[in-house]
Amino acid sequence: MPLGMNLVTEEFLSAVRALPKAELHLHIEGTLEPAMLMRLAAKHSVSLPYQSEAEVHAAYDFSDLQSFLDIYYLGAGVLIDEQDFYDLMFAYLSRCRDEGIVHSEIMFDPQTHTDRGISFGTVMDGFLRAMASAQREWGQSSALIMSFLRHLDEDRAFQTLKQAEPYRDHIQSVGLDSSELGHPPEKFAGVYAEARSQGYRPVAHAGEEGPPEYIWGALNTLEVERIDHGVRCLEDDALVQHLVEHQIPLTVCPLSNVRLCVFPEMLQHPLLDMLDRGLNVTVNSDDPPYFGGYLMDNFESLHENLSLDLDQAKRLAVNSINSSFLSSDIKEGWLTQLSSP
Numbered sequence: 001m002p003l004g005m006n007l008v009t010e011e012f013l014s015a016v017r018a019l020p021k022a023e024l025h026l027h028i029e030g031t032l033e034p035a036m037l038m039r040l041a042a043k044h045s046v047s048l049p050y051q052s053e054a055e056v057h058a059a060y061d062f063s064d065l066q067s068f069l070d071i072y073y074l075g076a077g078v079l080i081d082e083q084d085f086y087d088l089m090f091a092y093l094s095r096c097r098d099e100g101i102v103h104s105e106i107m108f109d110p111q112t113h114t115d116r117g118i119s120f121g122t123v124m125d126g127f128l129r130a131m132a133s134a135q136r137e138w139g140q141s142s143a144l145i146m147s148f149l150r151h152l153d154e155d156r157a158f159q160t161l162k163q164a165e166p167y168r169d170h171i172q173s174v175g176l177d178s179s180e181l182g183h184p185p186e187k188f189a190g191v192y193a194e195a196r197s198q199g200y201r202p203v204a205h206a207g208e209e210g211p212p213e214y215i216w217g218a219l220n221t222l223e224v225e226r227i228d229h230g231v232r233c234l235e236d237d238a239l240v241q242h243l244v245e246h247q248i249p250l251t252v253c254p255l256s257n258v259r260l261c262v263f264p265e266m267l268q269h270p271l272l273d274m275l276d277r278g279l280n281v282t283v284n285s286d287d288p289p290y291f292g293g294y295l296m297d298n299f300e301s302l303h304e305n306l307s308l309d310l311d312q313a314k315r316l317a318v319n320s321i322n323s324s325f326l327s328s329d330i331k332e333g334w335l336t337q338l339s340s341p
């Protein structure tokens with residue numbers, strides 16, 4: 001038990017860990033731990049502006065989304081061969097097993113790699129091999145969300161969609177991430193229409209740093225089935241009403257929001273208000289080592305700062321299963337498990 005953690009907290013965390021949960025907002029490139037970053041940099045003789053893991057940790061002190069993204073892209077530069085992508089994915093899926101995440105829908109940014117001369121196939125082959133290993137070894141369920149970088153133009157997103165064609169059956173969804181401000185959803189209307197026509201399930205980041213209008217844009221123009229983040233919906237009552245009425249999932253990332261200064265501290269995080277207002281919110285870790293923790297760390301922080309209780313944690317777990325793209329019979333199995341006392 002970590003120093004300072006009381007028994008009540010430990011019992012709460014064990015109970016939450018045992019709940020079957022889905023994680024729906026996780027960037028695989030954002031799971032790169034400082035130790036793996038240093039190991040892969042040495043393996044490939046990539047020079048980094050850091051000499052030690054401690055220096056990497058110190059660099060993770062961000063002031064906003066952009067200052068995080070600068071380090072995130074630098075870190076991704078050590079991912080080079082198929083084994084690197086395998087190792088990255090397998091490390092995250094092992095974490096899922098330890099935290100009771102029975103299913104994860106995982107975002108990846110092909111453009112971060114293809115722009116560095118890494119082939120789409122190298123990335124995919126590593127990821128898919130790790131996902132198959134985890135499925136075989138302990139029944140881990142996972143799916144991929146191919147995310148377009150919104151600071152690049154739509155033509156580039158179309159190229160990425162084209163490159164994904166040989167892997168169509170292995171990619172469930174398309175998403176939109178990276179710098180939000182100044183890059184509204186409407187910029188990607190064409191590529192989303194094409195992706196939807198090919199059967200991809202559309203999701204998009206909206207309303208993290210961007211205004212509520214970006215959430216409306218993601219819903220109305222991109223026709224997304226889920227909103228990633230979406231916390232700024234609270235500034236628009238009509239939007240909240242719409243999201244509640246249609247039970248559109250919001251994949252909220254509390255520790256990420258605090259680290260990127262969307263809210264000054266966890267005490268100000270509106271997650272429980274959102275739950276009370278009937279919004280279909282889920283808890284997710286976004287880019288865990290960069291933002292101070294994995295899914296269970298998020299639950300711990302919510303418990304300590306906002307007194308999240310076990311009933312609320314259960315509702316969040318139910319929302320996560322319901323909001324996933326799992327088939328209805330698989331959802332039913334997990335929900336039955338969640339409804340038993």
Ligand SMILES: [Zn+2]
Pocket residue numbers: 025027177205228286
């Ligand atoms: Zn994200």
